[in-house]
Amino acid sequence: MEITEVRRRLRRALGDLSEPFRLTFPGGKDIYELGRVRISQLQLDLVVDSTVTTLPPDSYTLDSAEGIVTLDEPLVANSTLMATGMAFGLFEDAELDEYIEVAVAIHTHERELDPERYREEGTGFIRYRHQKMTLANLPLVEEEPLIILATIQALWDMATDAASDVDVWTAEGTHLPRGQRYQQLMEHIDALQERYNTMAAQLGIGQNRIKVTTLRRVSKQTGRLVPIFREREYDEVGPNSYPKRLLPPIDAPNEDESGLPSPIWGPF
Known part of the structure; x- marks a missing residue:
């Protein structure tokens, strides 16, 4: 696209x-x-x-x-x-490109296209081609959800600008509800977000999609995490199909940053 x-x-x-x-x-x-x-x-x-x-x-x-x-x-x-x-009345092209970039990053986070299975010329080996999902190779069915997500990013900036507007009351009793613009924008953002979530749930896309992960275990001998590798098809061979390590993030909210080594036999 x-x-x-x-x-x-x-x-x-x-x-x-x-x-x-x-x-x-x-x-x-x-x-x-x-x-x-x-x-x-x-x-x-x-x-x-x-x-x-x-x-x-x-x-x-x-x-x-x-x-x-x-x-x-x-x-x-x-x-x-x-x-x-x-x-244009609202945004420049450069501003829209920023909203689109953010929407693409959110929508395609940690996603790949379906692997392409092909036979290599010359060797006859079966290969698998893995490609990360980008705007250029985005499937046709996901274009509309991406537009909705980019629209939400743009409306958030408009809502932030409207959040500073206050209602005006004049001495003659005239009331100018300037805050109504902010309320309408927020209601529209909520409606678009619900629409995006519904389409994402139906298609299994976006950050709310169901993910299948592999639990990591700790070795009883070394006390360290046992490495895990990306799954492969049974007939997948060649340099591009070598075992690839998966490195899930390790939560360490209370990590010791002093750099002092821990003694093996206690404090003595």
Whole structure:
């Protein structure tokens, strides 16, 4: 799944649709305020005596959040600058990419694709290909849950911004319930989270999926954990199928960090 497709579906879920614009400005300056914020896909064209020249991206700097363009050199006085692009009302592309990255990390945590069984050319041995799950190889059935999870990440930031709004009461008795926006956002987040959990439970995906783990035991002779290895198919051979150690985390909340060795025969 391409990041551009995820970003498009995420904007549709948030209602953050694009607003195309085409603006013209007189020349003679090197800084222009476009009057649009959260700009994406900007193109600058310089018009001099009916000749149109597209400015390369490395000849100017765009502050997409504020909608300010800074040119490397001022334009000539008798020129016209045309700005064409897309503006959004809620988030920039970079902000959405951060939400998508967090959602992918949560959704694909410690997950792999189904092993692919194939016969190696030349040797005829049966091999197994293991691949970690990423956004690029995400199964089609899991795209919608991922969009929902990314939407939740974006709404949390919106809810945090709305949490500082307070209700307004005027002397005339007018009441402005500004805190209602925060309540609506939280209710929507809860509804989306319930929807995601339902889909994840039905498909066995996400962090709430059922996991099968192997219990570790301690050797009576050494007092140390007995190593465990990843399971293999009975016909899995070759360098990529050698035993692979599993290293589950060891809880040590009261670990001694002094570095002093423990005596074998007690304190004497």
